[in-house]
Amino acid sequence: MTTSQAAPTAVKILIAGGFGVGKTTLVGAVSEVAPLRTEELLTQASVGVDDLAGVGQKDTTTVALDFGRITVSPELVVYLFGTPGQERFWFMWNDLVNGALGGVVIADTRRLETSFASIDFYESRDIPFVVAINCFHGHNTRTADEIRAALDLDPHVPLLVGDVRQRPFGRDVLLALVDHLMSLPVAAG
């Protein structure tokens, strides 16, 4: 192979939620490749500091994230990043969150509290998001209104209920996010 293909540009969408709620499952359901795993070395000292020389191994945390891709056109690829389960790492990992198109919060009605931190995170970073209630464990006894109230969601934040293992649901969640992004007013300045 002697010729390189023209390079597409990329955008990213973040997939957040508590541990084991189905982040990688959703990525895998819609990605054109099996989810890939990468990792980053994070240290407290690395926040805003480039030079890690002299930082001992014990001060370094390895954080893994799973991601997938959707080629939407020859010129554009969407990367989906499942964020690390512990939200405190996100604040240390600016590259993960900077420039994100938007986000998804996956929640489980049996333990909605595990998604509070994800919602807080998006709100604090001004990243538009949608909420996907994952029902792959079976029954969901709560209405969408009850879930909205429990999560203290703004009325304009889309909320969908379904099974994140199913590609059509994953697609609908992402489409809801894109529609939501298109409905937002363009920020001044």
Add this chain to the structure above:
Amino acid sequence: MTAHWPYHEDEFEDGEDGAGTMVRPYTITHGRTAPERDDLTLITVLTTADDPRDAHGAAVRPGRLQPEHRLILERCRRPAAVAEVSAGLDLPVSVTKILLADLVASGLLIARAPLSVARASGGARMSVLAAVRDGLRRL
């Protein structure tokens, strides 16, 4: 840490330290902990240059590259994002960026920045969103 590259003594100028198959992450970068350029992101797309030229227009010939550099050039014949290269090499993102920056600096690799999606960018942003929407509908 997960396993990294087997140590090849002849690839390193200082072949004295560390002789195991597990190496500290920044050994591969000869101790450098920051890339030559700071604009590489997780989704910066990299493509191996067809006909690399230096600033004076002379053909660039890959010189003393490490095995990791060669693997990157092989991988990026098909465009790949930093995160994908990192996953493929099984190296942390920060280490991968240092190696990628070496190759970009030498003209062997071409980096394409992500699209700006700031809400302020208006019309361009809407066309990106429309393209994403159309692509998702085909899933």
